[in-house]
Amino acid sequence: MRLLISLIVAFAPWFAEAQIKYVESVPRVAQSGYYRIALSQEMIGVASTHDFGGIRLIDQRGKAVPFFVDRRMEAQPQQHYSDLQPIALRTDSIASYAVVENTQAIEVMVVQIKSAVASGLHVRIRGSHQATGPWFLVTSQSVSPSSHRHFNADDAVIEVRFPQGNYRFYEVMLTNDQKQPVEIWSVKVPKPMAVPKTDWVLLPFGRHAQIDSLNHKSYLNFPDLKNQYAVAKITFEIASPQHYWRRGYVSNQEFVLSSKVGASVFFERLVLDKGKDLVVENEQSTPLQMVGIKVFGKAVYLCAYISVDDQINIVLDPESKSKPNYDIVHFQNDIPLALPQLTATAFELVPADVVVSTTRWFEKPVFIWVCIIGVGVFLLWICLQIARDLKKNTK
Known part of the structure; x- marks a missing residue:
């Protein structure tokens, strides 16, 4: 037994x-x-x-x-571009020109050129409210093709930044040290990037409890919490007539509460259950009064x-x-x-x-192990009986 x-x-x-x-x-x-x-x-x-x-x-x-x-x-959203409508593309003995039509306020142009061995690239951009001028200088600067941006296998791409403007027409002039023009294929502007919408989900953390300790720390916990959750954002509702800046931590992750930047803190990987407290360092300041705490997860x-x-x-x-x-x-x-x-x-x-x-009942691991243990116990019992009989016969 x-x-x-x-x-x-x-x-x-x-x-x-x-x-x-x-x-x-x-x-x-x-x-x-x-x-x-x-x-x-x-x-x-x-x-x-x-x-x-x-x-x-x-x-x-x-x-x-x-x-x-x-x-x-x-x-992360990828940057996309739209072509400005070309009005004229021409070259002379040393420079390439593109005149394009624009309908929005812009501060970046991307000039697509034919890939070529050219050094000392210089771009001049002028703007006008009419296709025939007069033209006003927007920027004049030395540029280099981007090493990572291409629209096809045979191009080079130049990004030009300048003070925001909304001229109806822009003239782009491109020169280089070789005194041979480089062919301009297109002039583009970036499209506004659509920032992915985060699907925030309010988590059922319930009411919170706050304990302001003599060690200059405030401990916050959630006594009604029943499950474990992955937390992405915590929003604090703080009753304070004065500015505040406090450092806090939870599960070895630090955060900052500041009246200057708002009372929401974000986390990449934070898992919380009932046994973990939020800790706010008060130092020599009066503890903050947390009127409410909302905890959010991501879908x-x-x-x-x-x-x-x-x-x-x-x-x-x-x-x-x-x-x-x-x-x-x-x-x-x-x-x-x-x-x-x-x-x-x-x-x-x-x-x-x-x-x-x-899974059939006789294929389940529990049943198999019960059988193994049962057979082992039975064989052991037989061995003990045989040993007992042998001991009696030798007397």
Whole structure:
């Protein structure tokens, strides 16, 4: 009996290991196609610990559904350019000229030229309200082609900055040391870059408690917090008639509260649960009175092809760091950004054998190990009986 108990104790950690998983449901779809699936903030909170490793999409047959974490909307926007309408392009024995029409206030021009071995490039830009002049000097400067910017394989690109102006017409003159003109192909201006919109989500942190300690620190916590969350922004509502500047920290990450720049602080990777405090250093100043604290997370999306008949769960093994490498990952840029969006629901903690329901009962690891232990105990009992009989026969 003692041996059996010892074996059970020895294998108990194995039974407990990886037997719990986080699960949430994906709504059924009316049409097959690619979808963007918004994870719940609770799932994001536990999945972000390992950068979303261990997440899988499992259908009703227990089969994995290929997906990727869709971060395309978070990418830095690429600069785009529009061509100014050419009115005239000409050259003489030493210089190239381009006259272009403009309809907006500009302060940057990008001149595209034919790639050539030319040194000592100099550009002069003049502006006018009429195509025939008079012309007024805008800038005159030495320039060099950009080493990293090209619009095709055979060009060179020159960026020219100058005081903002809104002339209807601009004349660009380009010269160089070789006394041979370089061909101007086009004159462009940058388009305003669309800054990606951050999808802030208010997290259910509830009320906060503030303790102003004798060690000149204020400790802030959230007694109603029930889950773990990935925090991207915290906004403090501070009641202070005077200017303030305080340094704070949370989970080894520092932040600054300042009446000059506002009371919102941003974080790249911060995971908070009920056991972690926000700490504000007061030094010799009076503690700030926090009237309210709002905590925000960012939306995180998965992208997958979902069929009409699919009934999909999102499953996370919290101990796993592995990331799948499905074929779909290599075709991210071919999938449109504008996709129908689904929102995962019913986040819960469940036993692992409930998640994988397609495994037959006699194939489950728990049953197999019970059989192994049982057989081992039975064989040991037989050996003990044989040893006892031999001992009796020798007397």
